Amino acid sequence: MKPVWFTTTLQHLHKFDMDEFFGSGIGWLVISSMFLGREKYKEFFGVDSYEQTLKNILMLIKENEKRKKKIHLNFSIKTTGEPDETVVNHPDFKLVDGLMGGKVLQGFKNTGFFVDDWHGAVKLPKYLHKRPLYPRFFRPCRILCERMIVYSNGKVGLCNCRDFEANSDLIIGDISKDSLKDLWNSPKHAHLINDWRRKNITPAICRTCRHYVY
C-alpha cells in the first residue's frame, strides 16, 4: 500500500483513536499551524482552537515517538505578519520545535512568501501576498499530467485545487459510467495536455490560476 499524505491543521485530532490513526496508512503529514497564542490563531485560522490544536500537536509528536516516528511530520508555519524573532521566540514555538529537533524552525524558514487567493474566493489580509500569475505559454500545468479527482457527485476531473463546482473544462467523465483507467488514457485528457503544449490552448480555468505548477 502506498502511504497517504496530506496537509492538516490537526484541530480535530483528539476525536480519533491513535492506534487507528497510525494504522490508517498515513505516511507523512504537513501540519499547518502557528504558535503565537490564542488570539493570533483565531485571527489567522478563523476558529478559537489554539489550545486544543496545540494539545493535539503535542499528543501526535508523543504518539509518533512511541511508534518510532512512523509518520513523517513537517510543519508549515503561519503568521499574521510578525517579525521572525517574535515568531521563533514564542514559548510554544520553542516547545514544539524542541520536541521536533528543530524541524519547526526549518519549516518556518521554508514557508513560501506568497499565498494563493483560490481564484478570488478568499479575501487576503494585508500581511499575505498573492502569488504572481506566472506565464504559462505552451507549458501545461503539471497537475494535469499527474492527478485526477473524483468529486462527491461522481464527476471526474483533473484539478482538485480550483474547480470547486466541478463544472470546468477539466471535467473528463463520470465515475458511474467510466473507469478511472479509461479516463486517464482518454483522448479528452490527452487533448487538454497536447492542445496546451502544442497550440497554446489553455483551459479557461487555468488562465488566471495562481496555483499553476510549472
Ligand code: SF4
Ligand atoms: S493551472 Fe490551476 S486550475 Fe489549471 S490544472 Fe493547474 S492548478 Fe489546476
